[in-house]
Amino acid sequence: MHEQTLSVPATGGGVKGTVRVPGDKSVSHRALVLAALAPGRSTIEGLSRGEDPTHTRGALAHFGVEFLDEADGTVTVHGGLRHEPVDVLDCGNAGTGIRLLAGVCAGFDGLSVLTGDRYLRRRPMDRVADPLRRMGARVDARAGGSLAPLVIRGGGLNGLTYHSPTASAQVKSCVLLAGLAASGPTTVVEPHPTRRHTEEMLTAAGARVQVEGTSVTVHPGPVAPMAHTVPGDPSQSAFWAVAAALAGEVELPGLYLGYGRSDYLNVLRRMGATVQVEESTGTVRVSAARLRAVQIGGEEVPGIVDEIPVLAVAAAGAQGTTVISGAHELRVKESDRVASTVAMLRAFGVETEERPDGMVVHGREEFSPAAVDSAGDHRIAMAAAVAAVARTSGLSTITGWGSVATSYPGFVEDLRTVSGAAASVGA
CATH class of the missing domain: 3.65.10.10 (Enolpyruvate transferase domain)
Structure with a gap:
């Protein structure tokens, strides 16, 4: 099942709408x-x-x-x-x-x-x-x-x-x-x-x-x-939040915003995205802005370790050079997420340097259409889909898409809804 491939044609319109993500x-x-x-x-x-x-x-x-x-x-x-x-x-x-x-x-x-x-x-x-x-x-x-x-x-x-x-x-x-x-x-x-x-x-x-x-x-x-x-999963909401920060606006209702689960929003704020949080309903609204590079590391990493692949996509679309360090734990996730995130960004034409505990990402205005191998890792696959709809002007493909069923079986349907992209899954 991990051998499935997602095809994502670019729409040029970014994302817009409301997404109710799966339970945490x-x-x-x-x-x-x-x-x-x-x-x-x-x-x-x-x-x-x-x-x-x-x-x-x-x-x-x-x-x-x-x-x-x-x-x-x-x-x-x-x-x-x-x-x-x-x-x-x-x-x-x-x-x-x-x-x-x-x-x-x-x-x-x-x-x-x-x-x-x-x-x-x-x-x-x-x-x-x-x-x-x-x-x-x-x-x-x-x-x-x-x-x-x-x-x-x-x-x-x-x-x-x-x-x-x-x-x-x-x-x-x-x-x-x-x-x-x-x-x-x-x-x-x-x-x-x-x-x-x-x-x-x-x-x-x-x-x-x-x-x-x-x-x-x-x-x-x-x-x-x-x-x-079980409230909505903020780690899944991060994909739509980054897509909106790069191009568009989304509303994400009913999220779990407990200790250590909304730290990725602080990173997006530092990058310049417009982020609004309604604590009483767990609703987050994110809209695009001109993003700028940031430094990510140290004690910040444990609270965003699952979101780093998609935050790296945000960094790829930001002005300047982002450095992510202190992320040794990424090496022992579903894939070696340092290596697989770097490989994914390079496939989109983003200049990226791998380091033992993280990466250096040099931002650019537009990404090249890509053929991405997700290494059987659901977060790499979904981060690549975000890059494809937010900053490319052609058809991108993501292999190993079947891994996404482990956490977010309805991702493609939500992707079509908020981006208008005619994304399709094939063998």
Whole structure:
């Protein structure tokens, strides 16, 4: 499926309109996990229908958790992990899914095997395996314990204080979820603060959580069933926001604007885009302006790590030279996102230099039509589509388009609506 190709003819008109993006993928994963852990009936509204959360749902069903799709789109969950997984837990392409589930499996007294597609099996898992082993779980994996499949024998965990070498919300969440089943408090100390979905949602579900600066502590105990509402995904909205900043205007209603999730808007403001935020409704409006180059790096990166590929497209259309640094984490995403972002921009004729921790982007007024290989990475593919509609004057093609189904199955339909481009998907 990743071999699909998107063809995007230029329209010259940029983008204009309203886009209601899918439910937040990160929140969807966590809502499914917490509903599964809570004994009793929970409901989830606005759940992302992307392949990544669907794999998490399927994995949790192997523990005996029951999911029911209601006619109005709500998902009812009858939670409680009832037995060892009856099959291998296939996480597909979802790095968030496999790392959250690893924490769940470590806390469950049983044997679990977690794997994923060929892209996920290349991503580092020692960053979660190490703290789980320190808590008392038995974790085995390929490549000296660092690559999936993961084999986890859980139960009998002890609380710990873990100083994470990586600023990663996925690592933090994995350890905190395992901490719910530990014999004492579990604390994660990060080098920089990261997104707080898990802390917020654990607290809402009745868990005892304390946050102090870069330190988060969870106390063991059950979580309670609850009604989860998943807001719109700001990481998906970033594609339309950048397209509008380059050429046009869009309205993006109903977004999640919690800690660390709207930082990309601050970057666009610094670049000169017109950005309005209505906090009460989660509505963001972005319109074009003459963009200028900025410096991106340091503590800013954890809050925009998923948005960097499309922000690089904004930088490519800005006046001057943008430097992105401190982004080592991009090297171990669905693709090496430093290399794949640089390759994508160069395909559009943008002068770009690759660096070990980021890139240098020299802006230009117009991009050349391009043939882009997305390297099977959904964010590279969608960022390329934005570049194609915003600043080219010919036909562009993007291979590996099937990867977009992992997070945003309706992207092409929204692209046609706001750009008027007769975009089409073929084998």
